[in-house]
Amino acid sequence: MELSLNKKIGHTIRVQGDPVLTTRCKEVESFGPKTEKLAKTLLKALDEEDNGIGLAANQIGISLRAFAYDLRDVNPERHPGHENSEQMYGVIFNPVIESFSEELWSYDEGCLSIPHFFWPLDRPEKITVSGFTSAGEPLHFELDGLAARLFQHELDHLDGLLIFDRIDNKNEKAAAHKHAKEVLEMSASRLDKLKDKTKSLLT
Numbered sequence: 001m002e003l004s005l006n007k008k009i010g011h012t013i014r015v016q017g018d019p020v021l022t023t024r025c026k027e028v029e030s031f032g033p034k035t036e037k038l039a040k041t042l043l044k045a046l047d048e049e050d051n052g053i054g055l056a057a058n059q060i061g062i063s064l065r066a067f068a069y070d071l072r073d074v075n076p077e078r079h080p081g082h083e084n085s086e087q088m089y090g091v092i093f094n095p096v097i098e099s100f101s102e103e104l105w106s107y108d109e110g111c112l113s114i115p116h117f118f119w120p121l122d123r124p125e126k127i128t129v130s131g132f133t134s135a136g137e138p139l140h141f142e143l144d145g146l147a148a149r150l151f152q153h154e155l156d157h158l159d160g161l162l163i164f165d166r167i168d169n170k171n172e173k174a175a176a177h178k179h180a181k182e183v184l185e186m187s188a189s190r191l192d193k194l195k196d197k198t199k200s201l202l203t
């Protein structure tokens, strides 16, 4: 199930249908050269994605609890109003959300593993998060807006959840699934060589 819809990328971004995306990632148990290397790999893979602001380890096939975030130079077309968001850049290991605000915020969420698909999702507007750097140093963030959204989305990836899993309404969930399949097929048809492979990924 190796498939990349981005020819430029050196790391294969796993797409919807790949079981690594629906499997809970394991905690990192020790920090050292391996976690440093994983952090570099994640940041490099994310840097290669023009519109990506976050990337979870399982999106490149590594089932460990870590994700990269990059809120520098946010694309104003993709994230209108957020181009001047917090300039956060790095990798967090074993992240845990410690608190959520009661206020919800709806936003058209996208995912590198479901290219060109966006769906409005309600999520808490503010969160506090703790975790570790690649060297095992503790991290703590109080986040709101796009940063809070990004961290919740990436943490879902580590729990094996995709956008659809956050839609409560049954009909809406079915509609989102159908739409995601359509856009995935459309992306694939642009890359003729990958078309047949992609169809076999869709259930």
Ligand SMILES: [Zn+2]
Pocket (backbone or CB within 6 Å): 110, 111, 112, 113, 153, 157
């Ligand atoms: Zn995603």
